[in-house]
């Protein structure tokens with residue numbers, strides 16, 4: 044499990060996170076909700092090694108990995124899928140899928156089959172440039188690429204952003220089945236309604252702190268989350 048304790052981080056001298064505590068267990072989707080500017084991306088970047096925390100700790104299965112460089116985080120089994128579905132636009136879908144997968148054992152073919160089962164469009168477009176895909180399809184490709192690398196922990200930044208709304212459940216279901224196979228998934232979203240039904244636990248980030256958290260079953264009425272959002276509004 045991924046554990047974040049009293050995490051402080053920011054940009055230059057500007058502090059953004061003020062002591063975030065979070066547990067991301069294997070086999071679960073841990074959802075962090077928060078309004079725009081709450082610090083969600085900063086949280087993922089500081090867990091993933093792109094920003095060095097100024098205080099606090101990130102540990103994976105009890106091992107302290109705070110402040111490691113992103114490539115070291117990847118070798119520890121931690122994988123970050125950034126917002127804006129970053130894929131290599133000039134490369135084909137096939138080459139994008141191959142990237143970053145060092146070990147293409149027999150398991151790779153089975154996992155590729157899993158990916159094509161969920162996102163058949165990727166199989167249909169294997170030889171096309173990634174730039175020819177829609178935003179939602181690029182998001183699928185970015186997630187598929189991460190899935191094939193078999194991370195123990197997956198961090199996903201707002202996968203619903205900028206994609207056709209009908210694709211959102213497909214993507215969240217993919218994350219759900221991934222977690223069900225034992226991966227620890229930390230999912231960040233801005234929109235309250237869409238992701239809660241797929242999550243095991245929910246935390247609300249506001250002003251760089253966790254303002255509210257609990258099991259997802261506590262949040263079937265999202266009114267409480269909305270109130271926390273509004274309290275944080277300027």
Ligand code: ADP
Pocket residue numbers: 054059077078079080081082083084085086
């Ligand atoms: P969220 O992802 O929840 O919308 P962010 O983590 O992107 O929030 O941003 C939190 C705060 O940090 C915002 O005030 C934003 O302006 C600031 N911020 C984000 N990225 C940078 C950066 N690269 N340099 C300076 N400030 C930043």
Ligand code: MG
Pocket residue numbers: 083084085126200201
């Ligand atoms: Mg963000």
